[in-house]
Amino acid sequence: GNSVTQMEGPVTLSEEAFLTINCTYTATGYPSLFWYVQYPGEGLQLLLKATKADDKGSNKGFEATYRKETTSFHLEKGSVQVSDSAVYFCALSEDGNNRKLIWGLGTSLAVNP
């Protein structure tokens, strides 16, 4: 079945460091790929998405490229801020009519000043 694997956290970085959070997936068909962010005590917010191979999603300085050849959708940011401290979830949207999301386990990021 379809699945998403994220790198385990927690990830701890200093402010202005480069961030990569790895995400790989297994899927049949052509899923859409998503990154969501969850700040402490809150619901999830969509950070970015990509709907087809080689698409790059970007938002708030974060980027991720849909790589079908490596089945990956790694999240990157060139210079993190303390306010980026959160849990990041990678997800894929199954093909077909139900459009359920398959979720990774989340990666916690802590950015120190």
Add this chain to the structure above:
Amino acid sequence: DGGITQSPKYLFRKEGQNVTLSCEQNLNHDAMYWYRQDPGQGLRLIYYSQIVNDFQKGDIAEGYSVSREKKESFPLTVTSAQKNPTAFYLCASSNWKDLSTDTQYFGPGTRLTVL
């Protein structure tokens, strides 16, 4: 503002009591979802509904029930049959028929604690 509201933010119940969590959306979305989140386990799908008066079990439906009488509302009841109900519950909605906009939008969540 368009969005999803969940109430209350914190909920406490005694063991053995049923409790209903509210979820309302004014995004005109057809589909709504309930997830449970536990520390270190990501999100697990409880129930989802793609259209009014219809809903489907997710991966962990046992001990839960839902209804979808109105497009805007998708309440979740945690019954006494749910063995470990203490968790953070998240509601989401999406415009699933439009593949270009099938993003799920989330409410702020309800933290349920069973004493």
